[in-house]
Amino acid sequence: SQQGEEDPQALSIQEGENATMNCSYKTSINNLQWYRQNSGRGLVHLILIRSNEREKHSGRLRVTLDTSKKSSSLLITASRAADTASYFCATVHTSGTYKYIFGTGTRLKVLA
Amino acid sequence: NAGVTQTPKFRVLKTGQSMTLLCAQDMNHEYMYWYRQDPGMGLRLIHYSVGEGTTAKGEVPDGYNVSRLKKQNFLLGLESAAPSQTSVYFCASSRRWSGYGYTFGSGTRLTVV
Numbered sequence: 470s471q472q473g474e475e476d477p478q479a480l481s482i483q484e485g486e487n488a489t490m491n492c493s494y495k496t497s498i499n500n501l502q503w504y505r506q507n508s509g510r511g512l513v514h515l516i517l518i519r520s521n522e523r524e525k526h527s528g529r530l531r532v533t534l535d536t537s538k539k540s541s542s543l544l545i546t547a548s549r550a551a552d553t554a555s556y557f558c559a560t561v562h563t564s565g566t567y568k569y570i571f572g573t574g575t576r577l578k579v580l581a
Numbered sequence: 582n583a584g585v586t587q588t589p590k591f592r593v594l595k596t597g598q599s600m601t602l603l604c605a606q607d608m609n610h611e612y613m614y615w616y617r618q619d620p621g622m623g624l625r626l627i628h629y630s631v632g633e634g635t636t637a638k639g640e641v642p643d644g645y646n647v648s649r650l651k652k653q654n655f656l657l658g659l660e661s662a663a664p665s666q667t668s669v670y671f672c673a674s675s676r677r678w679s680g681y682g683y684t685f686g687s688g689t690r691l692t693v694v
Contacts, residue, residue, distance in 0.1 A: 502682055504682075504683075509688075510687060510688070511585075511671055511673075511685035511686055511687045511688055512624075512671070512673075512683070512685045513685070514682030514683060514684070517681075517682060557623065557624070559683075568614065568626055568629050568639065569683065570626070570640075571616070571623045571624040571625075572623055573621065573622065573623035574623055
């Protein structure tokens with residue numbers, strides 16, 4: 470079964486607006502990562518946040534993690550048409566097995 | 582940098598045929614993974630390897646076999662293809678520690694008719 474569930478499943482916004490997508494997971498994690506997938510391509514790693522971190526930034530990306538609620542959010546500020554893609558969260562358990570479990574993804578469409 | 586290379590990129594198989602998907606990485610990564618991606622299902626882990634000569638089952642291993650004879654290569658085999666194995670297959674690799682992200686290949690689109 471999926472560890473992470475992204476919300477919403479699909480999101481459509483205008484260029485320049487901010488896009489927020491959320492990820493909920495089920496068990497204690499070691500860290501959480503966000504990936505982007507452009508249509509027909511492989512996934513690209515965006516950002517990693519460790520379980521002892523609450524917020525992390527990378528360029529126009531801001532990720533938060535709330536381990537008490539078992540949830541994370543990805544904020545893309547000042548979105549561009551090139552941000553149109555699917556976004557996935559991935560978690561690795563604290564059990565020590567180094568394999569990530571991916572969520573079902575949020576499809577983001579940024580309209581020019 | 583080539584990163585992770587998957588071959589072939591597309592393939593159509595008849596039910597019952599066999600095939601091997603090849604994944605090659607040039608980053609000296611210890612860990613390698615095979616995922617399948619289906620609409621609405623996200624990515625599901627088929628098998629993975631934490632080093633040369635080792636393999637382990639993921640979430641959906643049935644109907645697949647893997648081998649990691651060389652550190653840079655991870656092969657995924659379908660012995661007797663079924664329509665349910667129609668999917669996009671992604672290979673990924675990573676360093677030993679889980680704190681690094683995966684590097685993904687561009688995928689293999691497999692159709693079983």
